[in-house]
């Protein structure tokens with residue numbers, strides 16, 4: 243399409259997905275999914291996705307589980323977590339193992355997310 | 364003893380030799396109370412008085428036994444006592460004297476019938492003539508005095524017999540007294556023995572008692588020790604229980620706030636997202652100058668940020684962290700406490716703050732937050748209607764930070780102020796207080812190597828001071 247960075251955002255909250263898209267589509271090429279499975283599908287279909295941002299708490303497959311699965315085939319992509327929780331031991335471990343590069347807290351701070359994406363790509 | 368006592372009935376007056384002998388007897392007897400000695404004096408004295416060389420005194424005991432009390436010449440002192448005892452029936456002449464209560468004479472032993480025992484006695488000194496006197500006292504015969512000549516017979520004169528019987532009657536009194544004294548002595552001895560025996564018994568009993576007492580004392584000590592141990596155990600148990608309750612409370616509070624935070628953060632995310640969307644939208648040409656709309660959107664964002672801060676605070680202070688090496692910003696921790704307690708403070712309490720800006724200590728943020736919460740909550744609860752809480756923070760030398768929380772509440776009574784940090788000590792109604800707040804705070808402050816101080820005036824208010832080391 244364009245030369246905008248392709249970003250995948252996965253969140254089970256419909257409004258979050260919607261608003262993310264609205265706010266970030268000016269700067270990025272945003273794809274969204276409602277759960278981990280959808281996320282994996284989108285990754286398969288869109289090899290040019292550079293950045294994956296996932297909500298942490300989702301039914302069936304949580305954010306980290308989804309990211310771990312995704313990394314099996316797409317280890318070159320940059321992964322982030324956006325969570326309503328404060329940092330948990332799980333997230334800390336993922337950070338330490340460089341499975342995710344950063345975690346963002348809800349309510350999101352647009353500038354923080356933008357900055358992080360530009361930094362890693 | 365007067366001379367007239369010895370005047371004989373047949374009129375013959377006693378010779379001066381006889382008087383001297385009598386005086387010797389009476390003086391000797393006066394000088395002693397010893398029964399054996401008295402018998403010896405009488406035996407010797409009578410032999411001397413009557414001019415007869417050999418004498419013996421038998422004392423009657425139990426009606427049938429005779430005891431050889433003394434002889435002249437004297438018996439060997441070492442003669443065994445049992446040899447002195449003889450049976451009355453074996454000495455018929457003595458028996459006769461006793462029965463008749465009168466003197467008795469054997470003119471010539473070789474011509475008189477004697478029992479075997481009598482013969483054995485007379486043979487020892489070859490006694491020839493014998494003169495028997497009974498010692499009669501108030502009609503009873505106490506014993507018999509036997510005088511005898513050795514190797515030759517003698518005809519005893521009437522004077523000799525009368526004098527002998529008279530003196531014997533007098534001496535019976537002395538013998539009787541001596542017997543009584545002896546008896547008394549025996550009794551006393553027996554008594555003494557008894558006393559000694561009893562004393563010994565008593566000593567043994569006392570010893571036993573003392574041993575028992577010691578045992579008891581030991582047992583008592585053991586009981587005391589066990590009691591002490593029990594007390595400590597109970598205290599430890601209470602502390603452990605309080606810590607358990609607290610850690611469980613904190614753990615559940617942690618999960619609770621984390622869950623709530625997540626639930627709040629999602630809608631906050633909507634608000635934030637929506638307001639950002641709106642902001643973008645307002646950047647379009649036709650709205651560029653609508654300041655009112657901009658203000659509205661900004662208000663939404665300020666609100667969202669503030670809520671977000673509170674939630675973050677909740678998360679931060681309730682999350683579990685075992686480390687004590689966090690940098691604790693006193694002001695921000697206190698501010699967060701006030702925010703969290705705002706609904707209880709709002710209308711009734713004026714909070715004055717005198718913060719020392721940038722005051723920090725090393726420790727555990729969550730735990731210090733908990734201490735401030737507990738102490739602030741106590742102050743809030745102590746204020747019934749309206750009141751004031753003054754919070755002061757300041758450094759104390761270079762090593763300590765002091766956090767002072769002063770209230771105008773009901774104060775703490777002198778009688779209980781030493782107990783308020785005990786686990787489960789509370790003066791509050793169930794549901795109002797658990798009595799754990801200060802005990803936990805005290806432990807946390809101790810973990811931080813700090814100190815906790817209370818100053819209180821009942822009816823006026825309470826000042827709580829927390830000392831925390833800066834590094």
Ligand SMILES: Nc1ncnc2c1ncn2[C@@H]1O[C@H](COP(=O)(O)OP(=O)(O)O)[C@@H](O)[C@H]1O
Pocket residue numbers: 737741742745770772773774775783784788789790791795796797798799800801802825
């Ligand atoms: N600021 C205060 N003013 C009056 N009484 C206090 C104050 N702080 C503590 N106390 C007394 O100390 C007791 C113990 O306090 P605490 O350990 O916090 O337990 P709780 O508040 O659950 O009773 C309280 O019940 C109260 O009697």
Ligand SMILES: [Mg+2]
Pocket residue numbers: 737740741796800801
């Ligand atoms: Mg309390």
